[in-house]
């Protein structure tokens with residue numbers, strides 16, 4: 001229950017607005033004296049929103065302050081409803097409450113705790129985008145407090161999940177992903193079992209090492225004092241005779257999952273012939289697992305340890321349980337490894353596969369320069385990345401957005417291929433990587449080399465950015481209103497003959513042309529040569545726009561004509577847009593008309 005304390009008419013009106021939207025969560029303390037009301041709320045409520053001044057509130061509550069983990073969080077809202085200030089218990093609900101109150105009252109949350117300003121990922125949603133669930137939410141508060149207060153925390157991520165960045169006091173430990181557990185296997189901590197080439201070590205809970213522990217694990221058992229996340233990493237494959245009982249399958253699944261957390265099961269998989277097998281459908285329903293089915297043809301392609309000729313003769317594949325567990329892993333986008341080979345009961349077979357997490361590569365365009373032209377999606381991708389790879393000047397442009405603990409791999413001009421390789425290698429090693437570039441990272445930029453090196457083992461996401469030509473176009477007017485071509489005049493990667501052929505084709509096709517990399521000190525003749533070629537097919541009055549450092553602090557912009565252009569002002573920070581034969585200057589704005597009219601109709 002949130003206690004509301006208000007004494008003025010304005011405060012009461014604001015309190016009434018909160019009551020309207022959260023009728024069952026808030027309670028207005030009806031006492032004539034503000035101090036009494038505050039003290040009453042302190043004793044009886046889980047949180048307080050005070051419509052008294054911060055000073056007045058603090059003076060009344062100061063003698064009552066105890067422990068921040070048990071005191072109710074306090075938010076103060078000013079009379080003008082401009083601010084909701086998280087005054088006490090920021091990390092224990094006040095920051096969140098300040099945001100919630102602000103959303104209702106239309107004011108601004110004022111948050112002064114360090115970690116929130118620093119964009120730390122909150123633990124309750126940690127890994128949510130990877131499908132993690134929290135095994136023991138009661139640990140969130142104490143482990144969260146340790147993470148935020150700078151206490152050393154050990155985070156065990158043996159599966160190698162591409163988790164978000166972590167602050168410096170959290171040490172991530174990645175071991176080799178566990179190899180197949182050949183079952184039935186005696187699972188003694190520390191005792192290698194036949195077929196195991198990794199010795200499992202007992203988890204070091206806070207009980208063991210005195211250190212706070214966070215674990216990401218699909219294996220049973222939660223060390224004392226640890227906060228445990230369950231990744232959705234397991235797929236159960238099942239095969240059966242007609243008419244099998246759900247109970248028989250469930251018993252077999254429980255046996256096969258011994259040592260694993262049922263909370264880590266992502267799906268149940270079988271052959272399409274069994275898609276309507278009542279027992280199997282019932283198990284999926286009871287456990288809340290998605291049921292995935294595969295044809296005999298697909299299953300027969302999967303190589304499995306225990307194929308059966310009898311089964312193949314019956315259904316056309318040598319394996320149902322093992323093959324469908326592996327096929328499902330692959331269809332869910334990940335390589336599967338059998339952690340429990342086929343087990344049989346009278347009428348059913350079950351096998352379990354574990355999916356290997358895939359690293360992530362986000363290829364992020366930062367836009368032309370201005371911060372407000374960086375998209376919210378790009379910002380989110382930067383904050384989510386544990387490793388950011390890019391040209392040093394672009395990294396500097398966004399450094400303030402990166403979450404604490406983000407590893408930055410910055411390098412200089414000319415090292416594009418090296419950067420692309422590094423980004424892909426980090427993702428292949430299971431990291432969440434952002435490879436950044438100015439404008440759009442796919443336009444004359446890092447996306448192409450990166451995707452030449454990347455294979456199917458990583459997830460790739462492109463985050464588009466506003467490319468230079470588009471940024472320049474909106475400054476110049478509407479030069480791109482009809483068909484246009486982008487041509488880079490850099491002959492670093494492209495022989496001049498090829499560039500020249502494209503310029504001729506653009507001239508022939510009467511395209512508006514955007515020249516990227518137009519001119520440098522060493523490369524000064526290509527632009528005049530290109531303009532000469534275009535000039536053979538379009539009049540000297542054709543508008544030309546030059547935009548240097550579009551949307552950056554020192555932006556400049558010129559509209560001139562093909563006949564009058566002075567190329568000496570053009571450099572590598574400039575994009576040059578040459579109109580088509582139909583482009584015009586209208587009241588000082590560069591416009592390419594949208595359409596061609598024909599037969600008098602539009």
Ligand code: SAH
Nearest residue numbers: 439440443467468516517549550572574575
């Ligand atoms: N990926 C970038 C382009 C990289 S090629 C993008 O999508 O914008 C580099 C060339 O882009 C420069 O030589 C220049 O021609 C152009 N360019 C990039 N940013 C620019 C800006 N802010 N203003 C003008 N031109 C720019």
